Amino acid sequence: MTHTGLSTPAIRSSIGPTYQVPQAKESGQYGPDGPISTTHLMLSFPVLSNLDALSLIGRVTTQSPHEQGPLIGLPTSQEDLNTRSIVLAAVKQDGCILSKASKSLQNDPDIVLAAVQQNGLALDYASKELKNNRAIVLAAVQQIGVALHSASEELKNDRAIVLAAVQQNGRALIYASEELRNDRQIVLAAVQQIGVALHYASEELKNDRAIVVAAVQRNGQALACASKSLQNDRDIVLAAVKQIGLALRFASEELKNDRGIVLLAVLQKGSALAYASKSLQNDREIVLAAVQKDDSALAYASEKLKNDRAIVLAAVQQNGRALKYASEELRNDRQIVLAAVQQDWDALNFASKELQSDRDIVIIVIAAVKRGYPFKHLSAELRNNPDIVLAAIEQNGQNLEHASEELKNNPGFLLAAAKINGLVLEVIPEGLKTRELSYAAAEQNLLAQRWAPKAFIDEALFHPDNPDIFPLLPVEKKNTERAIEALRYNPLFVRCIPAEILLTISPEILRSAITRTPHALSLIDHNLLTADLINPLVYNHDSLIPNNAATDENENRKIALKTLADSVIKREINDQEIINILVKYFNDDEKFMIFVITEQGVNISEASQRLQSIPAVFEPALEIDPSDKHIPSIFVSELYKINAGLFQ
Numbered sequence: 001m002t003h004t005g006l007s008t009p010a011i012r013s014s015i016g017p018t019y020q021v022p023q024a025k026e027s028g029q030y031g032p033d034g035p036i037s038t039t040h041l042m043l044s045f046p047v048l049s050n051l052d053a054l055s056l057i058g059r060v061t062t063q064s065p066h067e068q069g070p071l072i073g074l075p076t077s078q079e080d081l082n083t084r085s086i087v088l089a090a091v092k093q094d095g096c097i098l099s100k101a102s103k104s105l106q107n108d109p110d111i112v113l114a115a116v117q118q119n120g121l122a123l124d125y126a127s128k129e130l131k132n133n134r135a136i137v138l139a140a141v142q143q144i145g146v147a148l149h150s151a152s153e154e155l156k157n158d159r160a161i162v163l164a165a166v167q168q169n170g171r172a173l174i175y176a177s178e179e180l181r182n183d184r185q186i187v188l189a190a191v192q193q194i195g196v197a198l199h200y201a202s203e204e205l206k207n208d209r210a211i212v213v214a215a216v217q218r219n220g221q222a223l224a225c226a227s228k229s230l231q232n233d234r235d236i237v238l239a240a241v242k243q244i245g246l247a248l249r250f251a252s253e254e255l256k257n258d259r260g261i262v263l264l265a266v267l268q269k270g271s272a273l274a275y276a277s278k279s280l281q282n283d284r285e286i287v288l289a290a291v292q293k294d295d296s297a298l299a300y301a302s303e304k305l306k307n308d309r310a311i312v313l314a315a316v317q318q319n320g321r322a323l324k325y326a327s328e329e330l331r332n333d334r335q336i337v338l339a340a341v342q343q344d345w346d347a348l349n350f351a352s353k354e355l356q357s358d359r360d361i362v363i364i365v366i367a368a369v370k371r372g373y374p375f376k377h378l379s380a381e382l383r384n385n386p387d388i389v390l391a392a393i394e395q396n397g398q399n400l401e402h403a404s405e406e407l408k409n410n411p412g413f414l415l416a417a418a419k420i421n422g423l424v425l426e427v428i429p430e431g432l433k434t435r436e437l438s439y440a441a442a443e444q445n446l447l448a449q450r451w452a453p454k455a456f457i458d459e460a461l462f463h464p465d466n467p468d469i470f471p472l473l474p475v476e477k478k479n480t481e482r483a484i485e486a487l488r489y490n491p492l493f494v495r496c497i498p499a500e501i502l503l504t505i506s507p508e509i510l511r512s513a514i515t516r517t518p519h520a521l522s523l524i525d526h527n528l529l530t531a532d533l534i535n536p537l538v539y540n541h542d543s544l545i546p547n548n549a550a551t552d553e554n555e556n557r558k559i560a561l562k563t564l565a566d567s568v569i570k571r572e573i574n575d576q577e578i579i580n581i582l583v584k585y586f587n588d589d590e591k592f593m594i595f596v597i598t599e600q601g602v603n604i605s606e607a608s609q610r611l612q613s614i615p616a617v618f619e620p621a622l623e624i625d626p627s628d629k630h631i632p633s634i635f636v637s638e639l640y641k642i643n644a645g646l647f648q
Contacts, residue, residue, distance in 0.1 A: 008540055024191035087111055095119030098126065109133065116140035121149035124259055128152070137161055145169030148176065162186055170194030173201065189212055195219025198226065209233070218238035220247035227648045228252070237261055245269030248276065262286055270294025273301065287311055295319035298326070312336055320344030323351065337361060349379040356381045366391040376402040386413055397424035415440055422448035442471035449474065471496045480504045491517035534564065534581050561585055567594050576600070590616065 045091050046490060080086045082102045088111050090097045095118035098106060105111050107127035113136050114120035120143035123131060130136050132152035138161050140147040145168035148156060155161050157177035163186050165172035170193035173181060173202060180186050182202035188211050190197035195218030205211050205253035207227035213236055215222035221241035223231060230236050232252035238261055240247035245268035255261050257277035263286055265272040270293035273281060287309050290297035295318035298306065305311050313336055315322035320343035320476050323331060332352035340347035341361050345368035348356060355361055356379065366388055369375055374393035375383070376399070382388055384404035390413075392399035400408060400417060409415050411432065417424045418437050422445030425438065430453065433625060438456050441448035449457070449472060456472050463469060464477050467489035473482070475498055483501050486493040491513035494502070502510075502524070514521045521534065536620035565586050567573045579600055586592045588608040596602040604612060 033578060040487075084108065084111070088114060091115035091122065092118055095122035096125070099124075101125075103127070106130075109136065112136055112138055114620070116147065117143060120144035121148045121150070124150040126150070131155075134161065138164060141165035141172065145172035146175065148172045151175070153177070159183065159186070163189060166190035166197065167193060171200070173197045176200075176204070181205075184208065184211065188214060191215035191218060191222065193218075195222035196225065198222045199224075201225070203227070205209075206230075209236070212236055213239060217243060218568065220244035221250070223247045223250040226250075231255075234258065234261065238264060241265035241268060241272070245270075245272035246275070249271045249274075251275070253277070256280075259283065259286070263289060265295060266290035268295065270297035272301070273297045274299075278301070278302070281305075283313070288314060291315035291318065293320035296325075298322045301325075303327070306330075306574035309333065309336065313339060316340035316347065317343060320347030321350070323347045324349075326350075328352070331355075334358065334361075338364075341365065346377065348382060349377075353381055357385065359476045361385055364469065369395060375399045379396045380404065386416075389413075390417060390420060393424050394420045397421045398427060400424050400427045411437070418448075419444055421445070425451040431544075439469070439471050443493065446475070446496055446498070467493075484509055487513045491520040492523065495523040499527075514560075521560045521564065534561075534578055564591070565592050568592070568600075569603065587611070590614065 021147070038122060038208070071312050081100050081303040082105070084105060087097070087101045087105050091101075091111055091114050095115035096213065098112065098115040099122075101111065106125055107129060109130060112126045112130045112133075114121070115125070116136060116139050120140040123137065123140040124147075126133075126136065129447065131150055132154055137151045137155045137158075138149075141161060141164050142149070148162065148165040149172075151161065156175060157179055159180065160185075162172070162176045162180045166176070166186055166189050170190040173187065173190040176186065181200060182204055184205060187198075187201045187205045187208075190200070191211060191214050194213040198212065199222075201211070207224060207230060209230065212226045212230045212233075215225070216236060216239050220240040223237065223240040226246075231250055232254060234255060237247075237255045237258075240250070240262060245265040248262065248265040249272075250463040251261065256275060257279055259280060262272075262276045262280045262283075266276070266286060266289050270290040273287065273290040273296075276286065281300055282304060284305060287297070287305045287308075288369045291301070291311055291314050296313045298312065298315040301311065306325060307329055309330065312322075312330045312333075315325070316336060316339050320340035323337065323340040324347075326336065331350060332355060334355060336643060337347070337351040337355045337358075338361055341351070341364050345365055348361060348365050351361070362385060365378070365382065369388060369391045375389075375395075378388070381603045383402055384406060386407060389399070389403045389407055392402075397417075407430070408534070411434065414424075414428055414432060417438050418428075418441040422441035422443070424488045425433065425441040425448045428437070428451075433451075433453050435456055438448075438452040441454060452472055456469075457474065459469060459472075461474070461477065464473055465482060465485070467485045470478070470486035470489070470493055472480060478496075478498060480501055483493075483497045484505060486496070487505070487509060493511075497505075509526075561582065564573060566584050568579055568582060569592065573579070579596060579602070582592070583596060583602055583606050588605055588611060590611060593602070593607045593611055597604055597607070
């Protein structure tokens, strides 16, 4: 009789002795040549499960030899391997040391019994005589069932031994004699332990209803091993797909067209729809159930149902990428595409070209790109959308490399890109780096100077006192006097002033620049901001600027101050003086005031009357100081009643 699995030499090669384990460099499972992986053991022993592999060799530990420490009393010489007491003590710690023992000791019943009790697979190293020793083989298979592989042919036909083996590991059935693989009790024990052990049963027992039911209840995939007649047994197939829907694959063609069976299968695993009959792949209720369970099931629906709005909508709400399986018509359906993109930004790649330009949908993708979504993975159409590409460049200038050729060669677009991320200058071809573009990039980011054409740098060096070219002036040529002239020329040039020079400029000059161009305030390093610089934006001749003043100047101030308020919420600004000034301006902004009240210790009295009456504002303040007189008394009273009622 021929068995599948490893030969004795192969086993010796895979699980050799462990008393000379070298220090491994990584943590994990260790063996003679370093880390041992479960995958390696699974490949070496195809009949083993993950758990079998982990418990396969007694010497495999979850500690490195260094962490584990040396095994005590192990043989260190050939003489030791011939010494009975030393080997006996050693195999009790590591059964596989038996492989190095002398032939006489491999024939010693006490030593071999101790070895297989520690590691059943040590039976492989026992003498031929002891592989036929009933007590020793029984101890081995009780420790690990697949040790039956090394038993004598006679004991592979021993009912009690084989039963013990399959009860420990159903896959040991592969090593049983042909006679016992036709033994109903043994096969039943094997499939109850591991359902797919049915594969090793006799053809007669693969047609035994009770055995097959036990197998598929343990693992539905065991249906693959059942006889053709039982693959057409409705109750058995129902039990199989209930355990794992994909078992539908092994059902008869007749039962793949059974509505009840297919519905149960897709409810367990939506993609089981792949194995349903063509007729049921066109059944609306079944397909809807499938896509609600598993979005990929849409791929197996009929063409008609791939054009069903409700089904496709259900699928894309589970996973936006399911849009790729929808009909061409529905990939041009705005509601469906919007739902898909909201679930997964990548879904826009499967939308129609028309909807890839839809403003609301593009806004979602822009938000995704700003959060770091890999821009290069977008479709060619999307990489030709200026708004999306600019969002990607703002996140990383290198993203220009993945933009369409049309945009990469559009001077107007490149200028816009340089204004939002000067570092994009690095990937712009030299022939397209105009003077205006280079200046814009250097103004946005000082580091962009290194990629500006040498001619423009030389021009700046030749006219160092010309404020117009200050952005491209090398850092070592910038000084306080030139920086002041640059600010007077263009307050936005504050971004091009090194921090150490900015500290030398008088507050009056900076305030003047900020008052003229409020946006300049957001370009100053937060660590250099002071209350004096912000005051001009909040106060105008000692009176607050009305929030509703409809002027361009006031709008610019609002934008600049909002940038600072957002920085406070992000905890980028912690200066209390600055926060106090911003509170005067944003005392009616709910989000800002809740943050500064709860996180920065601002008193609720600083909030507007409207906000003081809103629970979301006064409740946190109440937790901080229940006696705060600025919290409306009616709310304190009501809250007291609620809390008191909890304890009645």
